[in-house]
Amino acid sequence: MIIQKQKAFEEIMSALEGEEKVFIFGCADCATACKTGGEDELAQMKQKLEEQGKQVTGTYVLDTACLSGEVRKRGKELKEQLDASDSVLVLACGTAVQTIGDGLEVIAHPGVDSLFIGNVVRLGKYVEKCSACGKCILEETGGICPVTRCAKGLMNGPCGGYSPDGKCEVDPEQDCAWLLIYERLRERGKLGWMETVKDPKDYSTVSSPRTLVWEHKKEAEDK
Ligand code: SF4
């Protein structure tokens, strides 16, 4: 899930300066789970914008706002309201903003800051466990990601900085990821994995922008 938080209302108002008519999109997926762009948040944003003299031409919570097909389909259904709008405010992740902006050829303002791919522990508590590095090594680390959960992203650890209570020297609120890995491997009788010195992380797999095209589909389309 893309963990996100809504921008300050002043920042949103500043982005909308000079625009009177605004349509608001949300997303039933991550944005609803993070309480940034579900039905309730769209209704609240509509009310706040109207109190500031904006005309809200409509609101719509897309099922999944990063799906081009869905965005185009809804865009056709909402054409009249969108045509009557100066711009669109998107209360969903940055991918959604661009999917909507590009797909519907509208000015799409981000109303949300996308933070990280996260695990929802419970409503209001979100934890980063994977940074989509493109080459997963969880098999060798007992299912605990050092790329993301070690503050230095070390491939061999722990460093010398962990505290006696097992916390990280960079952030004493966080457990040292490499101590967690050690304990996990010890429990599983796999400590031998720590004796192998791992190569430095190959960060060529995270150079942006990344794309993925299924080869079998591409071949079929090329025929
Ligand atoms: S190694 Fe870590 S960052 Fe990379 S894919 Fe696996 S969990 Fe994600």
Ligand code: SF4
């Ligand atoms: S103390 Fe542990 S988590 Fe923190 S930087 Fe060192 S190895 Fe990484």
